[in-house]
Amino acid sequence: MRLLDERQLARAPPFCRLDPHQLRRVRDLAQARNAAIGTVVFDEGQPALRFHLILSGHVRLVRMTAEGEQIIVLHVAAGQIFGLGAPLGRATRQETAITADDCQLLSWPTALWQVFSDDYASFAKETMRSLGARADEMSNRIVELSTKLVEQRIACALLRMIGQSGRKVAGGIEIGFPISRQNIADMTGTTLHTVSRVLSAWEKRGLILSTRCHVVVSDPHGMVMIASGAARPDQPATAARRSARKAASSIPYSAQASITV
Structure with a gap:
């Protein structure tokens, strides 16, 4: 897949406040791919070597119990980042990521997380905002399951x-x-x-x-x-x-x- 221009990145919250030059740099460092429905992007337990952005489509995050049962943890929509190991202090994947429909994905080496955070103040801020929203969703789901x-x-x-x-x-x-x-x-x-x-x-x-x-x-x-x-x-x-x-x-x-x- 070829990313046509940086405007696609500008629609994603982590990059929405970057200027065109910054967006172009981020785009040039990205690896792009098309992923058909049901594609495993990464598996639980694998090293967290890259983080990902969904340009279009949805990704399902899944965990397996000790008994082998599958639990869907979260659905991640277009414009959101997933697979963040570095900012959460995780060296390995805590879940399996599977495309819920046909997706267009970008990814970057984990080492670039700190580079982007240092160079672009809004990147870390917007990413933390997204992670906070996911934490709220998970909290609500725990209450639902309990009550x-x-x-x-x-x-x-x-x-x-x-x-x-x-x-x-x-x-x-x-x-x-x-x-x-x-x-x-x-x-x-x-x-x-x-x-x-x-x-x-x-x-x-x-x-x-x-x-x-x-x-x-x-x-x-x-x-x-x-x-x-x-x-x-x-x-x-x-x-x-x-x-x-x-x-x-x-x-x-x-x-x-x-x-x-």
Whole structure:
């Protein structure tokens, strides 16, 4: 793959404040590649020799348990850096990175992390901001896994993915990369059977549309209500909205919280 110009880099948060000359230098030091869906970018336990930027597509970060079970830790979207070993003090990979769809990737030797940080103050600042957002996401997921019912966890996962990469289609908001029911199970600490049962029930109720590896959330508001616990998972969406409005009307407006997607 040939990077056409530095404007592609300028759209990525770590490099968004660099001037054209600086962007050109960063571009010239990069190694570019196309990676088809399902490509392993690096494996857990390997030396952390390079860090990566997604120009287009999505990358799935996965960890394996001692029992050999797969856990999806995170989805990383276009414009974000991943595989950072040096700033985190890690000499080896803590997870496996697999492309969730067709991707365009750039990478640099790990040694250049410190060079970029020293030469471009905004690079380190913007990268830390991105890492902070990921830490917040992981914290929220730990709370979900510890406190929420499985249907709520699945709803949270779908909402998180449409918030990250959703695109409007005729039937609602589609998750912008292929996602299987097994992937959703790996994200939410449950089984494929449970995810299939829940999604099938939601499809009958008009909350989602799903085909092989594609999910469209048809009723984002109803999904938010399930995720937040404002509606029972088996409660029809229209009844759930009535229930939520009735509950909200009984408390002062200043104490009410709205959730938007």
